[in-house]
Amino acid sequence: MGNLNAKALSVTEQADLQQKNLEPKPSGGLWLGGIAFTIVVAELGYALSKVPGFDHVGPLACAIVIAVFYRQFFGYPEKLRAGIQFSAKRFLRFAIILYGLKLNIDIVLHQGLGLLARDVGVIAFAIVLTVWLGKLLKAESTLSLLLGVGTGVCGAAAIAAVSPIIKAKDEDTAIGVGIIALVGTIFSIVYTILRPFLPLSAIEYGIWSGTSLHEIAHVALAGAPAGPDGLAIALLAKLGRVLLLVPLSFILMYWMKRKNTSNPGDTKIEFPWFLIGFILMSLLGSYVFGKSIPVSKTALDGVATATTFILTSAMVGLGLNVSLRDLRTKAARPLIAMLITSVVLSIVTFFIS
Template sequence: MEAQYVNKEPSQFPKKSSSLGLWIGGIGFTFLIALLGYLLAKVPVFGNIGQLASAILIAVLYRQFLGYPELLRSGITFSSKKLLRFAIILYGLKLNIDTVLQDGLGLLVRDMGVIIFAILVTIWLARKFKADKNISLLLGIGTGVCGAAAIAAVAPIIKSKDEDTAISVGIIALVGTIFSITYTILRPLLPLSDIEYGTWSGISLHEIAHVALATAPGGQDALAFGLLAKLGRVFLLVPLCFLLMYIMKRKGSRDEGSEAKVEFPWFLIGFIIMSIIGSYVIGETIPVSIEFMNGISQLTTWCLTAAMVGLGLNISLRELHSKALKPLIAMGITSILLSVLAYFIV
């Protein structure tokens, strides 16, 4: 009996090492596609779409033609879940709380109105079009707050499917890019000062990258006020997430007859802590070089891209047309209305 036990024990080690290897391989696979997305974004046509959307596109095409790599599922899931939360935590460094509170209180009120408008109008249009409710809600939040980062943050709270999250991120990246390019074309034709143009872009465009793309041609004032307005929307992501938690618990209580359990988004605490560190510690208590901060920003982008690759591998194109077209139309109309509204409140 003892000999048999000794003989069986070593055979378990290859399985463990194999599982670890496949887990690492799965994570590496998501970063490989993220790298391909980065390279694709260097191509002129895809340059305006960006690394994130390009990587998701490659992941979706891989899934359709080669299937889901089941052996690597554990590592891919780690990227789409854990790395996603890690990226959101690091994203907090982009938010300077002190700047928002001192210089952007007026913008903060307008940002709040923008978020409420975007979410409610998108949901209302989705009902009219009988669009997918989950994707429409994610797109409304992404349009109102801060694009892919907002979608990634609220997805676990509303218990979104991975494929719905990836579809929403892909749509928000595409539409946001189209709008930011349109803004740069319209800029010379609009009777707006650089500051007004930057503010308009900051309170209406979808992501920080889109705001930077649209306002950079307007000069430093346009860029500064655009980013300040956008940071106000990022700042409001945290209270929005807690409000969604409350709504989900209430909804669960009505549906199930008892208080529903909603997983607390602990990564939001990390987001807040990193925001505090970035606002009051780095640069004041602890001197940090610009190169270091740029490195953190790049790490955030790569982790978020790898996470989106993991989500993109869950997308089935057969369901994409039926699920995404109507939410896309609803979000597109909302974005146009939001741009018009923001223009008149600047």
């Protein structure tokens, strides 16, 4: 009888622990194992991105695909959850901070103010149209918003930055990043094919690419056929959109607080401290590194590569939360909304370039 009571008590205690989320924390070895797991899959994503056919998609999308399929065939590695979630959350924020080095504020402010005003219109247009179309198609609203931000600003980095602000699910973030990488790659390839047949000068083509394509990598891919001048103006137009990620994030914070006033228990919005880091790194990259403090191009390229790898590891953690069944049911309508927006955005910016 004593043993039975002990067993019953043990079951009760376990139920209480689960109910109160007081389960014992995983050991340090398992925590590190989860981080190592995301790094290994990220390396596989890099390897896959070198394969012909996947080389234009990029390591982020490749790593997400591997993570999604791993979950479907082998399930979520529960014992490694703590480390995986650390990668998904902390690595993501750290990568956004490092991403700030890619933004040269000095060049944007001195040479791209005219483009910056155009970029404001592009971002507003992309977000409003994608969200409106998503609503029209009865798509998942948060995912539509993420895709609108990714289309208007700077792809995966923008989605990763605003996700915690609008309290998006990890699954929605991963789906959004995967969609934006795929669609952006297709558009950038189409741009390079159309380049010889378009009645645009190198500068005009560069402005068109920089104001309409999704990721910096997509702009670089599409802008290269226009020569060094066309590529330079394309990247300048794109950097203006990256700069606008900061004010957009604070606008979304304000919008979320106003939206949640009807639910007093859900009005607290976590301040995106990583954006402060993003701004500081941008200032360092613009006014310190290479000027007051000499830094070689090799070192900066190494940081850029490390940033992409860290972001790729974070995408693995997010991808493991994606269910293929949910992907089929959730992604189709937001994808259609984003595709329509991307096509319309390309046409409109073509005629004003």
